[in-house]
Structures are given as C-alpha cells and as structure tokens.
Amino acid sequence: MTQTGPANLHYLANPLLNKGTAFSQAERDQLGLTGLLPPHIETLDEQIIRAHAAFRSQASPIEQHIYLRNLQDDNEVLFYALLIRHLPEMMPIIYTPTVGDACKQFSEIYRHPRGLIIPYPERDQIEQILDNAINTDVQAIVVTDGERILGLGDQGAGGMGIPIGKLSLYSGAGGVDPAVTLPILLDPGTNNQERLDDPMYIGWRHERISGEEYFEFVDLFVQAVKRKWPQVLLQFEDFAQQHAAPLLEKYRDQLCTFNDDIQGTAAVTAGTLLAAANVTGVPLKDSRIAFLGAGSAGAGIAEELIRLMVKQGLSEAEARDRVYMVDRHGLLTDAMQGLLPFQQPLAHPAASVRDWAAGDISLLDVITHAKPNILVGVSGQAGLFTEEIIRTMAADSDHPIVLPLSNPTSRIEATPEQIIHWSDGKAIVATGSPFDPVSYKGDTHHIAQCNNSYIFPGMGLGVLAANATRVTETMFIAAAEALAALSPALADRRASLLPDVSDIRDVSRQIALAVGLTAQADSVAPKTSRDALEAAIAAKFWTPHYQDYATGDA
Numbered sequence: 001m002t003q004t005g006p007a008n009l010h011y012l013a014n015p016l017l018n019k020g021t022a023f024s025q026a027e028r029d030q031l032g033l034t035g036l037l038p039p040h041i042e043t044l045d046e047q048i049i050r051a052h053a054a055f056r057s058q059a060s061p062i063e064q065h066i067y068l069r070n071l072q073d074d075n076e077v078l079f080y081a082l083l084i085r086h087l088p089e090m091m092p093i094i095y096t097p098t099v100g101d102a103c104k105q106f107s108e109i110y111r112h113p114r115g116l117i118i119p120y121p122e123r124d125q126i127e128q129i130l131d132n133a134i135n136t137d138v139q140a141i142v143v144t145d146g147e148r149i150l151g152l153g154d155q156g157a158g159g160m161g162i163p164i165g166k167l168s169l170y171s172g173a174g175g176v177d178p179a180v181t182l183p184i185l186l187d188p189g190t191n192n193q194e195r196l197d198d199p200m201y202i203g204w205r206h207e208r209i210s211g212e213e214y215f216e217f218v219d220l221f222v223q224a225v226k227r228k229w230p231q232v233l234l235q236f237e238d239f240a241q242q243h244a245a246p247l248l249e250k251y252r253d254q255l256c257t258f259n260d261d262i263q264g265t266a267a268v269t270a271g272t273l274l275a276a277a278n279v280t281g282v283p284l285k286d287s288r289i290a291f292l293g294a295g296s297a298g299a300g301i302a303e304e305l306i307r308l309m310v311k312q313g314l315s316e317a318e319a320r321d322r323v324y325m326v327d328r329h330g331l332l333t334d335a336m337q338g339l340l341p342f343q344q345p346l347a348h349p350a351a352s353v354r355d356w357a358a359g360d361i362s363l364l365d366v367i368t369h370a371k372p373n374i375l376v377g378v379s380g381q382a383g384l385f386t387e388e389i390i391r392t393m394a395a396d397s398d399h400p401i402v403l404p405l406s407n408p409t410s411r412i413e414a415t416p417e418q419i420i421h422w423s424d425g426k427a428i429v430a431t432g433s434p435f436d437p438v439s440y441k442g443d444t445h446h447i448a449q450c451n452n453s454y455i456f457p458g459m460g461l462g463v464l465a466a467n468a469t470r471v472t473e474t475m476f477i478a479a480a481e482a483l484a485a486l487s488p489a490l491a492d493r494r495a496s497l498l499p500d501v502s503d504i505r506d507v508s509r510q511i512a513l514a515v516g517l518t519a520q521a522d523s524v525a526p527k528t529s530r531d532a533l534e535a536a537i538a539a540k541f542w543t544p545h546y547q548d549y550a551t552g553d554a
C-alpha cells in the first residue's frame, strides 16, 4: 500500500522510527518519502561516519552536546549507534560533566520535547500527562525535581537534562531499549533566583513548594505511575538532601524503585574500594574512612561500606567506629543539634573525640587523629581537599585512597594531579567526573571514574530482565561486588581500579546477572535457572539497528 501526504511524518518525525538517509528505495516508494530525502541511500555505518565528523566539527563541548541531543531527537538508532561506537569520547558530552552545563543553559538550548514535564499547577492532571507519553510500553523512568543537580544545586526545570542523560546511558551503556524509557521532570518551582529572573526561563516561574504540599505532589505522581505502569522501575535522581532519603524510605516497599545518588553512588564507591583493597592489601574491614559531606549521598556510601565491613566479619559497632562523617560544622557527633535521621547512626560519641579539637572538629583534625586510609569527598564544593590535608594523610598511610567524587569537574574537592603530587605519588585516586591519567616521576596513574554510571545501567537491565518487583540493598551489594571482580587492577596493580568506559556494556551485563540472581535469592523476582536468566538478559539487551518497514511485494 502506498502512503502519501502527512502519513509519512509518522516515520520522519518519530525519532524511534526515523531512519533519515537510510530509508531504502522500497521504503521511500511505499511510505511516500520520495523527494523528502536526498537521493543517496546511506548505510547506518555511513551515517555514523558522517555524524561523527559533524560532531567533531562542533566548537565546544556544549555545542557537541546540542548536536548529539538534536540527533537523539531526530533518529535514536543513529544516535545510539554513534554513541556506542565512541563511548569514551561522547559519554562526557551527553553525561557528566557537560550535562551540567546543559542543565544550567537548558532554557537557551531547548529544542524538542522529550519525556514528560509535570508542573505543580497541573498536579490534578498527572494521569492525563502520563497518558500523553509518546511511548506506550514504559518500563524504566528516571525522575528528578531539579533541586540538587550534580553539585550545581537548584536548576529548576533545567534539571530535566539529568534524566535524559541517565536514560541515554540506560540504552547506550545498559542495553535497555530506548522505546521503553521515559525521562520525567517534576516541576515544583525553583529557588534559583537567577532562573526566576531570567525572561527566557521555561520552567514554572514560582518559588519551590515545600513541606506537606511537596510530599503530596510527589505522592500524586508516584501513585499515578503505580496505577498506570505497576511493574515500572522508577529511579529517583538529584533530589535535595532533605527529600531524597525520606522519599526512598517511603516508596522502597511500594514499588520497584531506588535512589541513584544514595544507592547507585554507594555501590560504585563500594566496588571501587573493594578493588582498591586488592591493590593496597588493606581489606575494607581494616580501613578507616573519612567523608567530607554528610548528606544523603555520603551517608548512603557510609552505610553501604558498613554493611560490607559487617559482611567481612566486624560487628556493626566496630564498623561504625571506623567511619567519620565531616560536614560543614565538622565531625558529626552525638552532641550536635539538628542531625537528620539518616545522620544520627553515623555520629561518633562526643566523649570519644573530646580531645581532638577545642571547638568543631575539622576534616584536618579527623585526618590527624583518626588516621584514615580512605578519604571520600561528596561535598559538592571545589578545593576542600587542601594540600595540608592530603600531605597529612599521606604521611600516615602507604597507599592513601582519595576519592573526590563531587560532580561536575568544576566542583571537585581536589584534582587527581594535585592529590598525586601532594602525596608524592602514593595516593590512589578515583573521581566522579572523568579525568585523564596523571604522569608523576615517570609513573602513569590511571584515574578511575567512580561514577554511578557503572551501576545504574546494569541495575536497570538486571531488574527488567529478571522481572524484579523491588530493588533491595543486597542487589546493590551484588552490583558492587560484580564491579570489583571486573577491576583491571586485579591483574595489574598499576591499571585503573575500574574497567574502561569502552567496556561498560559488558560490565552492565555482568552487573545485570549479579543483580538478577540476587533479586531471585531475595524473592523479589521469579526464580529461574542461571542459564535462563543469562538468556533473558541477552534477549533484553538492545543494540541499535534499523527495522525494515517495506512490505515484501514492493
């Protein structure tokens, strides 16, 4: 049957169906596309080469981001084929760090609708909004409310860049079909004055709603999602500290959900530290760990490490004793007023540290007295790992492990180069944002990217392939252990602690298997054999390819 007129838009305007110059002659004839496309018919491979050249010709990372996002909104098969072929080059563009700039400039660079936006004034129509999603088989959602975007704070509606970037990695790194993914922005306003004052701001121009109203708004959304897609995986991303942990506690037993900043970051950090323990010879249970930043991400990592130390044989009290949380008022102690519920179990008895300082106990005081061999930065603030802090730590430890995890690059606590120089080459460094290797005194130090991007794509794939109905803490432990088992540093101590980004699709499949097996053991997924689960993961694993729309009788 020959289609003419606007029906051809069905193919050209839907990025999940569009093939651009790769529509065959038969498709062009049958779908009414002749004359709408240039005559040379390209293969996907030729399209990738041409798109890569166009990408390279962009003047700056943000221009490259805009180019790739436009390509994604035009032709998803080509976008993912290009991305997968050039992951190490393109991941920093669609994801951290450049996605941070894209969130800040979201209004200026906005081009096409993608996903769903739910502004607070439209809260009575959430079901209708969900019905409007252009993809009907939704299996994985990433949602943000824009309040704590990376270390960049409140970006309002610009936060939508994050769910889009995360889901690009679900497909690009985790093999989840983009047709089943849906980014969502809850827009409860913004307290970012610059955005409110910007005439170009495209979000709901209103200060953030808060308190009961806020939690009711999120609940309207979650209940509507549960009714419409009862099996869906719902990932919370970049919510502010005062909301992230309470929302996780509220919903973790209601549907298949997790918080990436609390649980995904915890798992990748645990995996990195398990790998590092193989290099240093100091097991996690014998380590002492200092954190700068005691928000929900820091606390999430701390609790995961405590679980692992207990698994390695410590009592819970012994494990807690080895973890020191430092926030803007210094070391958390039980004498502090106003600790949040998730911080209280991580506070040290004030009496046990009374002699460390006259007033607030600083990070340097903690380094001096507790002598940690592991230092984790989740402060969101640049420069807080000072030369004195790193030198003091290195004086007491043969292999200090330093993880400045704050994103994007502009927020890092200290650069790998600084840490390696100040520690005279002793430190093992992994960062949240990507960094090039550092040369120091003839040695090359590889900098692993300790980013939850090693975890959430595999978690998503594993949950979907195993038909899991909940996400448990043991599934994250399994993901961390699976990641550590793939560390190149196991075979070569000088190699990176984490696999190369170019191997991330294989990593995701391994993590999916570990996660799926654990979901079965935890009775949150139907029991199958290991072989059947492996087959389910392989069947679920999407690779970009074009469908043939031409009917045989052309």
Ligand SMILES: O=C([O-])CC(=O)C(=O)O
Pocket (backbone or CB within 6 Å): 096, 149, 150, 151, 238, 260, 261, 406, 407, 432, 451, 452
């Ligand atoms: O997005 C990233 O690169 C890691 C992450 O979740 C965050 O920093 O909030």
Ligand SMILES: [Mg+2]
Pocket (backbone or CB within 6 Å): 150, 237, 238, 260, 261
């Ligand atoms: Mg995040």
